[in-house]
Amino acid sequence: xxxxxxxxxxxxxxxxxxxxxxxxxxxxxxxxxxxxxxxxxxxxxxxxxxxxxxxxxxxxxxxxxxxxxxxxxxxxxxxxxxxxxxxxxxxxxxxxxxxxxxxxxxxxxxxxxxxxxxxxxxxxxxxxxxxxxxxxxxxxxxxxxxxxxxxxxxxxxxxxxxxxxxxxxxxxxxxxxxxxxxxxxxxxxxxxxxxxxxxxxxxxxxxxxxxxxxxxxxxxxxxxxxxxxxxxxxxxxxxxxxxxxxxxxxxxxxxxxxxxxxx
Numbered sequence: 001x002x003x004x005x006x007x008x009x010x011x012x013x014x015x016x017x018x019x020x021x022x023x024x025x026x027x028x029x030x031x032x033x034x035x036x037x038x039x040x041x042x043x044x045x046x047x048x049x050x051x052x053x054x055x056x057x058x059x060x061x062x063x064x065x066x067x068x069x070x071x072x073x074x075x076x077x078x079x080x081x082x083x084x085x086x087x088x089x090x091x092x093x094x095x096x097x098x099x100x101x102x103x104x105x106x107x108x109x110x111x112x113x114x115x116x117x118x119x120x121x122x123x124x125x126x127x128x129x130x131x132x133x134x135x136x137x138x139x140x141x142x143x144x145x146x147x148x149x150x151x152x153x154x155x156x157x158x159x160x161x162x163x164x165x166x167x168x169x170x171x172x173x174x175x176x177x178x179x180x181x182x183x184x185x186x187x188x189x190x191x192x193x194x195x196x197x198x199x200x201x202x203x204x205x206x207x208x209x210x211x212x213x214x215x216x217x218x219x220x221x222x223x224x225x226x227x228x229x230x231x232x233x234x235x236x237x238x239x240x241x242x243x244x245x246x247x248x249x250x251x252x253x254x255x256x257x258x259x260x261x262x263x
Contacts, residue, residue, distance in 0.1 A: 025049060026056055034083065036063020043068045046076035046094070055094065060085065060101060072096070072113070080120060087124070090115065090132070098122075098139065107141075109134055109150065117141075117157070128152050128169065138220060146171050146234065156220025162227050163214070165234035172239045175224070178216030189216070195228055195236040207231060 022042040026032060029052030034040070044066055046056045055075030060066070062082035069087045072078055072094035080088075080098040087105040090096060090113035097116045098107075106124030109115055109132035117126065117134060122141040128134045128150030135153045136144075143161040146152045146169030154163075155174045163171055178189040182200045199210025210230040218224050219241045228236055 026058070027052065029054060029056055031057045031059065034058060034060045034064035034066065036061075036083075039065045039067070041067045044070045046070070046072045046078070047074040051075065062101075107134070126152065144171060145169070154218065154224075156218050156222055158222060159224070159226050162229060163236060164229050164231075165236060166231040167234060168232075169234045171236045173214070173216075173218070173224070173236065174239050174241050175216055175218040176241065178214060178224075178238055180212050180214050182212035189214075189238050191238055191240045193238045195238075196230050196234075199228070199230055202229070 024040065024042050024044045025048055026044065027047045027050040046058065048071065051074045053075060055077055057077045057079070058070070059079045060081065060083040064083035066085045069089060070078065070085050072090045073092045074094060076094045078088070078096040080096065080101045080103070082101045084101060085103045088096065088103050088107050090109045091111045093112045095114045097118070098120050099118050100120045102121040102123065104123055106127060107115065107117070107122050108125075108127040108129070110130045111132065112130070113132045115134045117136045117139050119138045121139065125143050125145055126134060126136065126141045127145045129148045131149045133151045133153070135155065137156045139157045141157070141159055143164065144152055144154065144159055145164045145166070147166040148169060150169045152171045153174065154171055165171055180187050180189055180195055180198045182198050187198055195212060195214060196210050199212040202209050202211045211228065213225065213227050214236070215225045216223070230236060
């Protein structure tokens with residue numbers, strides 16, 4: 001049986017689909033606030049049917065709960081400023097900003113979608129695929145995975161477990177004082193270094209990978225000490241902090257000017 005519910009003053013359609021969860025489709029192009037008086041025990045779909053411009057927006061704040069999955073499509077957007085989501089999956093160039101709150105099983109991005117992860121807790125994986133982008137500037141996640149040309153910029157925050165790349169996925173790590181340990185050899189890293197050049201060969205029973213451990217200080221001052229596995233043509237690359245990049249660029253300009261003045 002279908003029925004209507006109201007979220008922050010807006011009526012949306014809830015479709016009954018089975019024993020465990022209903023599905024709520026929100027595709028009105030409006031802003032919806034999910035606060036401490038809203039508890040949703042259903043799967044929520046943003047702009048799954050209609051392509052709105054601008055897209056439908058959800059703002060999850062302290063106390064608000066989506067206890068199941070939230071799927072975003074097309075131009076829809078999500079702000080997580082508190083509360084809880086069971087899992088957040090983004091498609092079709094949709095986007096999210098995560099400042100605090102917690103996400104249960106994980107965060108996954110597809111189809112050129114974009115996420116700024118600045119704070120909060122993700123109790124599972126952070127997963128970027130299909131040329132999507134995730135910028136992690138803070139917060140906590142269990143592990144990171146970039147695959148199929150997905151890109152993760154790791155600038156801050158804490159990763160409990162492993163950094164993993166597959167199928168042309170890339171993790172870019174920004175900070176300083178990085179070292180890589182593979183086997184019994186520890187090597188200082190410089191900007192532009194690829195961890196695939198230092199890892200030792202391993203095998204998971206089906207595929208080879210390159211393994212090691214990276215240590216150092218991320219851009220936000222958080223120490224990093226994580227194992228990594230790099231498969232096939234993917235990689236993990238050390239990049240300079242913005243301030244360091246500016247210094248390097250300024251130095252290059254000075255050198256060029258000196259060379260020109262000596263001509």
